[in-house]
Amino acid sequence: MNTSLTVARRAALRARVASSAAARIRCYANPANTTVAPTSPAPMTAAEPVDDDPQLADYPRxxxxxxxxxxxxxxxxxxxxxxxxxxxxxxxxxxxxxxxxVPVVPPQTALRWFSIAVLGFVSFGVLCNVAHPEIPAVRREYPFGGLVNELGGLEQNKARVENDSEADE
Structure with missing residues (x-):
């Protein structure tokens, strides 16, 4: 007995849901529930500019x-x-x-966030460049004019030249 009552309730519920969904769709597509010719223009709001495109003719704007x-x-x-x-x-x-x-964030907000991110990276780079300490060691220098002959005899291959002014003292 309960099963037939349950089946009847489910069938009635499905019918109600289907009819309300169909009515909702019909109401959205045609709110007045009247027949409208497909070429009738949609009502325009005052904010939309009217463009007189002769190719559109009676097509809805x-x-x-x-x-x-x-x-x-x-x-x-x-x-x-x-x-x-x-x-x-x-x-x-x-x-x-x-x-x-369609952008989720307005373009002005996205530009502001992007600018903040770029500014953060640039300021971090400047901070690292300014705040780094001097090298605590003396850079290596090479004898014989920067090992010109040992590196192939070309001036472009020359390594750091040894500072002779300290050796004279």
Whole structure:
């Protein structure tokens, strides 16, 4: 008895969930639940500039918003985050899921963080260059004019020349 009651409840729950999901999708695609011709223009806001492109004719002017900003669920086509029959933007290749990634951080903030990181590295390098102590040993010097003959006889191969002024004293 409990199993048939449980099965009936599950079936009713599935039907409710399916109908609410379909209604939600239908409401998103067509909020007024009326038939609209696919070529009817979408309402424009005052902030969007009106561009009179003669090639678009009656095609709807859609907002320039990437589909990556849409929620991941609630679409008929989950991969492209769109409903079937939804008009495409004229620059769909840029605004689709496969277009350039939408930055998570605003460009001004990213530039500030990058500048702080570069400044940190540069200041660390300057600090290391200024704060290093003198070498506590005398650098090695070589006799016979910097071993010119021993290193092949070329002036370019010469090692450090021995300082003769200290030897005279």
């Amino acid at each position: 859609l907002p320039f918003v990437s589909k990556q900003t849409r929620p991941a669920r609630g679409w008929e086509d989950l991969q492209f985050r769109r409903n079937f029959g939804e008009p495409l933007h004229e620059q769909e290749e840029v605004l689709s899921m496969w277009g350039p990634d």
